[in-house]
Amino acid sequence: MMSESKICPLCGSDQVEQTEKLETISDSFGESTEVKLAYDICKRCGMDGDFTGCNNSIIQETINALKSQTVISILQYFSDHNVNFAGMERALELPQRTLSKWKNGSITPTAAGVTLVKFLRLFPWLTIVAENRFHLNTPLLTHIIESVKKISPTYGITDDIGTSAPIAVDAEYTCITLGKTYDSLRQDNAQQERIDLAWL
Numbered sequence: 428m429m430s431e432s433k434i435c436p437l438c439g440s441d442q443v444e445q446t447e448k449l450e451t452i453s454d455s456f457g458e459s460t461e462v463k464l465a466y467d468i469c470k471r472c473g474m475d476g477d478f479t480g481c482n483n484s485i486i487q488e489t490i491n492a493l494k495s496q497t498v499i500s501i502l503q504y505f506s507d508h509n510v511n512f513a514g515m516e517r518a519l520e521l522p523q524r525t526l527s528k529w530k531n532g533s534i535t536p537t538a539a540g541v542t543l544v545k546f547l548r549l550f551p552w553l554t555i556v557a558e559n560r561f562h563l564n565t566p567l568l569t570h571i572i573e574s575v576k577k578i579s580p581t582y583g584i585t586d587d588i589g590t591s592a593p594i595a596v597d598a599e600y601t602c603i604t605l606g607k608t609y610d611s612l613r614q615d616n617a618q619q620e621r622i623d624l625a626w627l
């Protein structure tokens with residue numbers, strides 16, 4: 428690869444020094460990796476860069492691999508939090524075992540699938556939205572509760588008569604499994620003592 432001579436796109440010289448440089452490529456969800464990219468320097472005019480454009484495909488392949496890794500990491504996170512894939516697939520009307528196949532890499536999700544998984548990681552209650560046939564009552568309440576939890580510095584929640592209760596910070600799934608209503612969340616709040624910042 429290094430032996431093929433390259434031509435400087437600026438001055439046309441073939442006195443091109445071909446080197447490589449390490450660059451970190453990140454996807455939008457925080458996964459990143461280092462790749463070796465071509466870095467050419469014209470000894471005659473000083474022009475530098477990727478003279479043949481060969482880096483483009485490397486970068487694109489890397490980004491695709493990062494997206495796959497992001498999906499796998501998120502689904503592993505769901506697994507670690509005992510999220511029921513079958514229930515999630517039902518709610519989202521995905522074919523059975525879709526999430527498992529995405530997780531074990533046997534199927535690569537489409538771009539839309541990647542985005543869906545990212546949204547689910549950020550807003551797990553979207554599953555509840557789907558379960559409720561996209562009616563807003565419970566989902567909206569859940570959204571408000573989740574938002575309050577995210578922004579509250581004390582990780583507490585205050586009910587309508589002003590009573591504050593500590594909540595489990597890890598309640599993004601607790602809230603799904605424990606009741607889906609403000610009342611049940613409030614009841615559970617009093618019992619929740621575990622503070623788990625892992626989701627931050």
Ligand SMILES: [Zn+2]
Nearest residue numbers: 435438469472
């Ligand atoms: Zn040149």
